[in-house]
Structures are given as structure tokens and as C-alpha cells.
Amino acid sequence: MKCFEIEKLNLHYGDFHALKNICMNIEKENITSFIGPSGCGKSSLLKTLNRMNDIAEGCRISGDVKLFGEDVYGDMDVNMLRKRVGMVFQKPNPFPMSVYDNIAFGPRTHGIKSKYELDKIVEKALQDAAIWNELKDRLKKSALGLSGGQQQRLCIARAMAVSPEILLMDEPTSALDPISTGKIEELLLHLKEAYSIIIVTHNMQQAARISDKTAFFLFGQVIEYSETESMFTMPRDKRTEDYITGRFG
Amino acid sequence: MTSIKEKVMSRVFLLSALSTVLALALICLFLFINGIPAMAKIGAFSFMLGKEWSPSDTPPLFGILPMIAGSLYVTAGAIIIGVPIGILTAVFLSKSCPKKLYKFIKPGMDLLAGIPSVVLGFFGMAVIVPVFGESILSASIVLGIMILPTVTGISESAIRAVPQNYYEGAVALGAGHYRAVFKVILPAANSGVLAAVILGVGRAIGETMAVIMIAGNQARMPVSLFKGVRTLTANIALEMGYAAELHREALIATALVLFVFILVINLGFAALKKRIK
Incomplete structure (x- = not known):
């Protein structure tokens, strides 16, 4: 089953044509990774999926993006879209407030006020992000005091607290050390049972380790999109091969 | 040759830096030397808490409680009017103002900051006093307008300094x-916004000319928002011209009280800032 259907998607930042005629379907309950050199458009595509590009100045989009058949750029309420399609950023961005308030921010935004319910959501989200044991005694402490890896897992927990259907991750481990990266990868493999995950990464080993399908981007185009295993063992396109063998990028 | 130049220049820089401290020290010294004896003669208690100010009576009465209350009322009024508008303006300017409108509002704010207080006082006399009379309310409105640029400007830069990724995270x-x-940006900017409010308070409590022109200046305990009042600053400015002997000293002691107020506000601000961090 597909969660996203993308058709003839074009994206411009001012005069710059960042995404060229993208057509792809993304599978549900799967990890899909986007790889490619810097500036190839992989993050831009990720951000069109939850309309974070709306914030970017001078950004124009044409074409179709459908979330379970519903047009993302149509009548859909953008805040509801972002509730359904969560996002984790490259740099951990916990809010300057307590761990608890960070997690509770999303549910509160969507109208949950009862302390009992919020407590439950906070505990569940932290448990799902495998960080409950580390943080259960520090719920009232500022989230800014956590380590980088903990902050990023907190951000994942925060994204999950609004029970999204899909998680978008924009190079979530590029600012972290290898141990924290390992923990997050482990977490993602666990989360894909329940969520569809799309991850942008610069790290090809990471894509090979965790993702089911991989898309290779170059100059705003999808060069190759297939099962991760086949892409890394038998790339069909010469450019993909050059990239994954480290000849450029 | 070069080393002499270097030495001389380093002294020049040091002296420039010290001039601030020196000026402050001299002001302190002047206020305390002249103010304390007067307070001792009048009695600190009857000076600070006395409700009657009539220097020409026999014996003269020097109670400044009405002026302390006046300053507090007028400043509080200015805060109530100026701070919410200032903060909301800052949010608008930094987060949702179209560029074309910004080019219009921002220089307007800067210009407002540069308008001499006597002109604002005149505006108050011509526009606000006919409606609300010479009163606490009129003074509060004019002072509220006066502190707007301060509150707005500093809050705006505090809000702009909050990393964009907080905003993205929330959205x-x-x-x-x-x-x-x-819920996210403004709380993250709270120490800067607090600084803006404190500077606004400082400006409002120290303002003299505009207040004299519209507050009525009756040296009595405030009775109503629509009645006149006299502030500490007005008390000094109005009477210093003809005061002599104990009367003059009492006015300097009034300035001392004002100075202590400002000091307390600044210390309170420093403490609050520490607690927030």
C-alpha cells in the first residue's frame, strides 16, 4: 500500500529549478531513504510532503502530491497535514522548556488538556522513542540540558506524541556521534512496524542498513528508485553506481 | 616612538571607559551628600511617608508620599498601556509584517523614539487632556506612547534572535x-522582552517634561484616574527654580529617592534575568 503518490512534481526557489518532474510512490510501513549529493533536492522533496516549504520564501510548486489518495496541496488543512506527517530535523531542536512540556506541546496544540491524558501520552512517546528510562526522572528539567543524541530522540518522541501516520526525517543523525546514531537507527527499525518513515541521509551505509527502498537524487531528478538491496548491489544507472561507490558526492 | 603612542592610546581608552563610572560616582556622591542631611533634618520617616508637601507653611511640611504614589501610578499606567501594544507590535514586525509595510512602520517607530518629550507633552495637552483632563490617565497614555519605541525595538530584536528552528519545530x-x-518563540525571547519592559519602566519613571504638562501636578495623594497627580520628577523640576535652604535640600532628597527607585528596578531586573536563565 502506498502512503504518498507524487506525480509530475516541480519545485522552484525563485529562478532555481530544484525538483524536476518527480514521479514516485512511497510505500506504507516501510523505511524509504533519499540519498544524493548536497543540493540535489532530496530535502526539498521531503519538505513538500508536509508542506514545510510553504515557509520558504519564493518557493513555487506544481504537480500532485497525494497522501493516502488525498491531495496535499488541495483543500487539506495544513496543520492537520503536519499532524499526520511528522518531521524530525537535522539539528535537534527541542524547545527551551521542560522535557515534559516539549512532548506535551503537540497534543496540547491539538486540544488535549487533561493532565491524566497528557501524562499518558508523554510516557508512551518517550517509551516509543526508547528514552523513557533515561528521562523519567528529568521530566521537569529543561530539554536544553540533554546531550545531542538525547535531544534528537526527544524530538522523535515529540513528533510521535501527536500520533502521526508518517515520519519525515531530514538527516536526523548527521549532527550526532556514532553511538547516538546507532541508537536512533535501532529505534527507526523498531518504529517502522507502526509508521511509514522517509529519511534523507548523506550516509550511504545508513541507507543500506535501515531502509527498504532507496531513491537516488541528482540535480533535482530521481535517477534511480528501487529496493535498497538491489540498488546497492546492482545499480542500474551508471551515475548511481558512481555515487554509491564514492566516485563523487 | 610606537610604544609611547601605544601606551598613550591605551590610557586614552581606559579614561574613556572610566568616565562613565566617574560620572555615576559623582552623581551618587552629590545626591547622597546633599540628600541625606535633609532627610535627617526632616526625619526619614516623615519625609518618605508624610502625606503633606507644603514648603511655604510654618513650619514647612516635606512629605513626598504623594509624589512617590504619583510616580508609581503614572508608570504603572504607562506599562499597562505601552507594554502589551509594544510586544504585539514587536511580534508583528518580526514575524508577520509584509516587507513593504515594515519599511513604513520601522522608521516611524524610530522617529517616534526621537520626538522630544516636550513635543509629546504638547500633543498630550492638545489631544488627550481635552478628553481625560489633566490626570493620571492622560499622563499614562502619553507615557505609554513614549515607551512604545523602546519596548517594541528591544522586544523585536529579542524575538528575531530566537532560532528559526524552534518555529519550524512547532509548525x-x-x-x-x-x-x-x-507559545514557543515569545517564551524563548522572554529575557530580552523583560529587558525591554524594564527600560520602558526606567524611561517612564524618569520622564519629566511631558508629565508636568499633562498630569496636573497637584501635590496630594492620588484620588482617581481622572484627577491630577504630581510625580517625583515633576516635584523637583517645578520647584527647584525658586527653592532655597531646607526646601532645596528636600528636593535633592527627592531626587535621591528617585535614584534609589531606578537602582532597585535595575537590580530587580538583574535578579529576574538570572532566575530565567
Whole structure:
């Protein structure tokens, strides 16, 4: 089953044509990774999926993006879209407030006020992000005091607290050390049972380790999109091969 | 040759830096030397808490409680009027103002900051006094306008200094623009916004000319928002011209009280800032 259907998607930042005629379907309950050199458009595509590009100045989009058949750029309420399609950023961005308030921010935004319910959501989200044991005694402490890896897992927990259907991750481990990266990868493999995950990464080993399908981007185009295993063992396109063998990028 | 130049220049820089401290020390010294004896003669208690100010009576009465209350009322009024508008303006300017409008509002704010207080006082006399009389309310409105540029300017830069990724994080969770701004950005900027408010308070409590022109200046305990009042600053400015002997010293002691107020506000601010951090 597909969660996203993308058709003839074009994206411009001012005069710059960042995404060229993208057509792809993304599978549900799967990890899909986007790889490619810097500036190839992989993050831009990720951000069109939850309309974070709306914030970017001078950004124009044409074409179709459908979330379970519903047009993302149509009548859909953008805040509801972002509730359904969560996002984790490259740099951990916990809010300057307590761990608890960070997690509770999303549910509160969507109208949950009862302390009992919020407590439950906070505990569940932290448990799902495998960080409950580390943080259960520090719920009232500022989230800014956590380590980088903990902050990023907190951000994942925060994204999950609004029970999204899909998680978008924009190079979530590029600012972290290898141990924290390992923990997050482990977490993602666990989360894909329940969520569809799309991850942008610069790290090809990471894509090979965790993702089911991989898309290779170059100059705003999808060069190759297939099962991760086949892409890394038998790339069909010469450019993909050059990239994954480290000849450029 | 070069080393002499270097030495001389380093002294020049040091002296420039010290001039601030020196000026402050001299002001302190002047206020305390002249103010304390007067307070001792009048009695600190009857000076600070006395409700009657009539220097020409026999014996003269020097109670400044009405002026302390006047300053507090007028300043509080200015805060109530100026701070919410200032902060909301800052949010608008930094987060949702179209560029074309910004080019119009921002220089307007800067210009407002540069308008001499006597002109604002005149505006108050011509426009606000006919409606609300010479009163606490009129003075509060004019002072509220006067502190707007300070509150707005400093709050705006504090809000702009908050990393954009907080905003993105909030929006990505499905929060609307204003929810993200008020629940995440503004709290993250709170120490800067607090600084803006404190500077506004300082400006309002120290303002003299505009207040004299519209507050009525009756040296009595405040009775109503629509009745006149006299502030500490007005008390000094109005009577210093003809005061002599104990009367003059009492006015300097009034300035001392004002100085201590400002000091307390600044210390309170420093403490609050520490606690927030």
C-alpha cells in the first residue's frame, strides 16, 4: 500500500529549478531513504510532503502530491497535514522548556488538556522513542540540558506524541556521534512496524542498513528508485553506481 | 616612538571607559551628600511617608508620599498601556509584517523614539487632556506612547534572535503561526522582552517634561484616574527654580529617592534575568 503518490512534481526557489518532474510512490510501513549529493533536492522533496516549504520564501510548486489518495496541496488543512506527517530535523531542536512540556506541546496544540491524558501520552512517546528510562526522572528539567543524541530522540518522541501516520526525517543523525546514531537507527527499525518513515541521509551505509527502498537524487531528478538491496548491489544507472561507490558526492 | 603612542592610546581608552563610572560616582556622591542631611533634618520617616508637601507653611511640611504614589501610578499606567501594544507590535514586525509595510512602520517607530518629550507633552495637552483632563490617565497614555519605541525595538530584536528552528519545530507539529509564535518563540525571547519592559519602566519613571504638562501636578495623594497627580520628577523640576535652604535640600532628597527607585528596578531586573536563565 502506498502512503504518498507524487506525480509530475516541480519545485522552484525563485529562478532555481530544484525538483524536476518527480514521479514516485512511497510505500506504507516501510523505511524509504533519499540519498544524493548536497543540493540535489532530496530535502526539498521531503519538505513538500508536509508542506514545510510553504515557509520558504519564493518557493513555487506544481504537480500532485497525494497522501493516502488525498491531495496535499488541495483543500487539506495544513496543520492537520503536519499532524499526520511528522518531521524530525537535522539539528535537534527541542524547545527551551521542560522535557515534559516539549512532548506535551503537540497534543496540547491539538486540544488535549487533561493532565491524566497528557501524562499518558508523554510516557508512551518517550517509551516509543526508547528514552523513557533515561528521562523519567528529568521530566521537569529543561530539554536544553540533554546531550545531542538525547535531544534528537526527544524530538522523535515529540513528533510521535501527536500520533502521526508518517515520519519525515531530514538527516536526523548527521549532527550526532556514532553511538547516538546507532541508537536512533535501532529505534527507526523498531518504529517502522507502526509508521511509514522517509529519511534523507548523506550516509550511504545508513541507507543500506535501515531502509527498504532507496531513491537516488541528482540535480533535482530521481535517477534511480528501487529496493535498497538491489540498488546497492546492482545499480542500474551508471551515475548511481558512481555515487554509491564514492566516485563523487 | 610606537610604544609611547601605544601606551598613550591605551590610557586614552581606559579614561574613556572610566568616565562613565566617574560620572555615576559623582552623581551618587552629590545626591547622597546633599540628600541625606535633609532627610535627617526632616526625619526619614516623615519625609518618605508624610502625606503633606507644603514648603511655604510654618513650619514647612516635606512629605513626598504623594509624589512617590504619583510616580508609581503614572508608570504603572504607562506599562499597562505601552507594554502589551509594544510586544504585539514587536511580534508583528518580526514575524508577520509584509516587507513593504515594515519599511513604513520601522522608521516611524524610530522617529517616534526621537520626538522630544516636550513635543509629546504638547500633543498630550492638545489631544488627550481635552478628553481625560489633566490626570493620571492622560499622563499614562502619553507615557505609554513614549515607551512604545523602546519596548517594541528591544522586544523585536529579542524575538528575531530566537532560532528559526524552534518555529519550524512547532509548525511541523501542526501548530498554527500564532500558536508557534506565542507559545514557543515569545517564551524563548522572554529575557530580552523583560529587558525591554524594564527600560520602558526606567524611561517612564524618569520622564519629566511631558508629565508636568499633562498630569496636573497637584501635590496630594492620588484620588482617581481622572484627577491630577504630581510625580517625583515633576516635584523637583517645578520647584527647584525658586527653592532655597531646607526646601532645596528636600528636593535633592527627592531626587535621591528617585535614584534609589531606578537602582532597585535595575537590580530587580538583574535578579529576574538570572532566575530565567
